[in-house]
Every structure is written in C-alpha cells, then in structure tokens.
Amino acid sequence: xxxxxxxxxxxxxxxxxxxxxxxxxxxxxxxxxxxxxxxxxxxxxxxxxxxxxxxxxxxxxxxxxxxxxxxxxxxxxxxxxxxxxxxxxxxxxxxxxxxxxxxxxxxxxxxxxxxxxxxxxxxxxxxxxxxxxxxxxxxxxxxxxxxxxxxxxxxxxxxxxxxxxxxxxxxxxxxxxxxxxxxxxxxxxxxxxxxxxxxxxxxxxxxxxxxxxxxxxxxxxxxxxxxxxxxxxxxxxxxxxxxxxxxxxxxxxxxxxxxxxxxxxxxxxxxxxxxxxxxxxxxxxxxxxxxxxxxxxxxxxxxxxxxxxxxxxxxxxxxxxxxxxxxxxxxxxxxxxxxxxxxxxxxxxxxxxxxxxxxxxxxxxxxxxxxxx
Numbered sequence: 001x002x003x004x005x006x007x008x009x010x011x012x013x014x015x016x017x018x019x020x021x022x023x024x025x026x027x028x029x030x031x032x033x034x035x036x037x038x039x040x041x042x043x044x045x046x047x048x049x050x051x052x053x054x055x056x057x058x059x060x061x062x063x064x065x066x067x068x069x070x071x072x073x074x075x076x077x078x079x080x081x082x083x084x085x086x087x088x089x090x091x092x093x094x095x096x097x098x099x100x101x102x103x104x105x106x107x108x109x110x111x112x113x114x115x116x117x118x119x120x121x122x123x124x125x126x127x128x129x130x131x132x133x134x135x136x137x138x139x140x141x142x143x144x145x146x147x148x149x150x151x152x153x154x155x156x157x158x159x160x161x162x163x164x165x166x167x168x169x170x171x172x173x174x175x176x177x178x179x180x181x182x183x184x185x186x187x188x189x190x191x192x193x194x195x196x197x198x199x200x201x202x203x204x205x206x207x208x209x210x211x212x213x214x215x216x217x218x219x220x221x222x223x224x225x226x227x228x229x230x231x232x233x234x235x236x237x238x239x240x241x242x243x244x245x246x247x248x249x250x251x252x253x254x255x256x257x258x259x260x261x262x263x264x265x266x267x268x269x270x271x272x273x274x275x276x277x278x279x280x281x282x283x284x285x286x287x288x289x290x291x292x293x294x295x296x297x298x299x300x301x302x303x304x305x306x307x308x309x310x311x312x313x314x315x316x317x318x319x320x321x322x323x324x325x326x327x328x329x330x331x332x333x334x335x336x337x338x339x340x341x342x343x344x345x346x347x348x349x350x351x352x353x354x355x356x357x358x359x360x361x362x363x364x365x366x367x368x369x370x371x372x373x
Contacts, residue, residue, distance in 0.1 A: 059143060086136045112284050128193070129166045
C-alpha cells in the first residue's frame with residue numbers, strides 16, 4: 001500500500017535521479033566532488049566508498065555500481081549509483097500528510113533494524129537525522145549518508161572529533177565535550193527522531209549547543225556527577241552553576257495521542273543522559289512497542305520473507321547482523337593524497353570486474369549540464 005504521496009523526481013542531498021541505460025531503471029547518482037584536495041578528505045571519501053560497497057542490508061543504502069573512472073591524471077570526482085528512493089523522513093514529518101501509529105512503528109522499526117546492522121559491523125553513523133533516512137511511498141526506509149561514519153574506537157584514550165551529528169540530534173556527551181563516545185550517540189539521535197515522529201516537531205530545537213544542553217536538562221533533569229564523568233570541565237561547571245532541575249519526563253505524553261505508555265517507555269530508554277545506561281539497538285528492537293512494526297514490515301514490506309501458495313514464509317532472523325565487522329585497517333597505511341588516489345582508482349576498477357558493461361559520464365549530454373548546475 002502507498003501510505004503517503006511522494007514527488008516523482010527527486011534530488012536528495014547529493015543524489016540525482018537518473019536512468020541506467022543498460023536496463024532502463026531509474027536509479028540515484030551520488031556525486032563525490034573534489035575528492036583529492038587533502039589527505040583527510042580523500043581518506044574519508046575512501047572509507048565511505050568502501051562502506052557503501054560493504055553494506056548488504058535492506059534498511060541501509062548501498063552502492064549498486066560505481067562509474068568507470070577516467071585516466072588517473074584526470075581523476076578528481078567519483079560517481080556512485082545507488083537505489084533511488086522517493087523522499088526522506090524530514091519531508092514526511094513537515095508535510096501535512098497524517099502519520100498513524102502504524103507509520104511511526106514501522107519507521108522506527110526499520111531505523112533500529114538498520115542501526116543494529118551498522119553497530120554489529122562496528123560502525124558509528126554519527127549523523128542520524130530525518131534527512132538521512134530515505135523512504136519510499138510503501139514506507140520502506142533506508143539509512144543513508146555515511147560521510148561522517150567511522151569504525152567505533154574501543155580505546156578510550158584515543159580522542160574522537162566532536163564535529164559530528166546535526167545539533168538538534170546531538171547526544172549530551174558530545175555537547176559536553178566528551179573526547180570519546182560510543183554507538184550510543186546514534187541511539188540518542190533515534191530517540192529525538194522518535195519524539196519528532198510522535199509530535200511532528202523537533203524535540204530539542206535550540207539556537208546554540210549550550211541552549212541545546214539546557215533544553216535536554218529541562219526534560220531529563222540535572223544529571224548526576226557519574227553521568228557527567230567524561231564531560232569537559234567547562235561543561236560540567238555550566239551544569240553545576242544552574243539551579244538543580246527535576247526531570248519532567250511526563251511532558252512526553254503530551255507530544256500527541258500516539259504517545260502511549262509503551263511509546264514513552266521506549267523513548268525514555270533512548271533519551272538517557274548517561275550513554276552507558278542508554279538502550280542498545282538490539283534491546284530496543286525487543287521492546288513490545290515495536291511488535292506491530294515488525295509484523296507489518298515482515299508481512300508485506302520486506303525482501304527477506306516471501307509468500308507461497310501455502311502461506312507466508314518468514315525468515316529465521318528478523319534483525320540480522322553482519323560478520324565479519326567492517327575493517328578500517330587500510331587507513332593506517334595511507335600517507336599521501338597521490339597514494340590514496342591510486343588505491344581508490346584501482347578499487348573502483350576491481351569493483352567493476354565481472355559486472356555488467358561499465359557506465360561512464362557523458363559530459364556532452366544536457367542531463368549532465370543540468371546535474372552540474
């Protein structure tokens with residue numbers, strides 16, 4: 001069933017709707033421009049490219065193909081072909097389209113199902129937000145945009161960048177300057193999106209990171225010293241200077257009529273200040289609130305189950321993980337832009353071996369000139 005309307009032509013982030021001339025199917029073309037400006041940039045692009053080729057999950061966007069690169073001396077940008085999706089969750093939330101309880105449950109189920117897969121691969125997305133959740137008119141959802149994604153750092157002495165996650169969906173440990181964080185930051189973002197699906201408005205919409213933190217403590221109350229153990233001294237001092245706040249979690253019931261006891265209970269397990277006590281994607285999927293979303297998804301939406309003349313045949317594993325994990329050890333040996341350029345060039349050529357006739361850009365076409373604009 002088609003639950004909501006979608007535009008027929010889309011341009012999402014850096015994705016453009018195009019036709020694959022080999023089979024006439026509409027696909028999305030993702031452009032990665034100016035890849036080789038500096039070592040940090042091209043290493044990040046190579047990581048994203050390898051991830052897109054690694055992913056094999058129905059709720060995670062992956063690469064269908066990579067366009068044939070030119071001679072290495074003229075190699076400056078990369079074009080990746082992905083499945084074409086019709087819209088994104090941000091557009092759906094801000095639209096006048098009604099969202100039923102079933103919509104919310106099936107969307108949340110798919111987000112967590114994809115996130116469980118990513119986390120099992122050892123990957124932190126680090127920018128989960130409605131605009132990075134692509135959806136089709138049949139409500140199938142895929143997580144996209146892995147430009148900020150990286151493998152989880154298990155060594156807590158290794159510092160991680162804080163320039164991640166769009167502010168409204170940023171976990172408190174990042175707002176408080178923690179130098180190390182886990183995949184719990186993605187769960188916080190999902191909690192914010194869950195509340196946004198229920199209330200059709202951004203839960204923590206602040207003008208600055210400090211105000212963002214204040215809005216969070218207005219809802220959750222003043223955190224304990226233990227919950228702030230990884231915070232920087234300035235952030236901890238800011239919290240302690242403020243008058244002590246009591247939690248006001250019952251306000252979540254006012255988000256909408258869909259904010260039932262089960263919904264709020266799961267939401268409260270996601271929006272926990274202390275990341276070590278925040279629910280995991282795996283445990284969230286086991287919450288009774290998502291039982292109906294799981295049933296709807298696997299009854300009529302998924303590709304892992306199928307219908308025969310004798311009835312529906314269900315997969316043995318509703319929320320699969322990946323094994324082995326994504327391996328980022330290749331990054332340690334990348335020391336120059338030229339080296340990375342050569343490795344990426346070779347990587348793309350190897351991906352095309354044994355596939356169909358390779359695609360390349362026709363710079364003379366009117367469509368390409370429109371795409372560049």
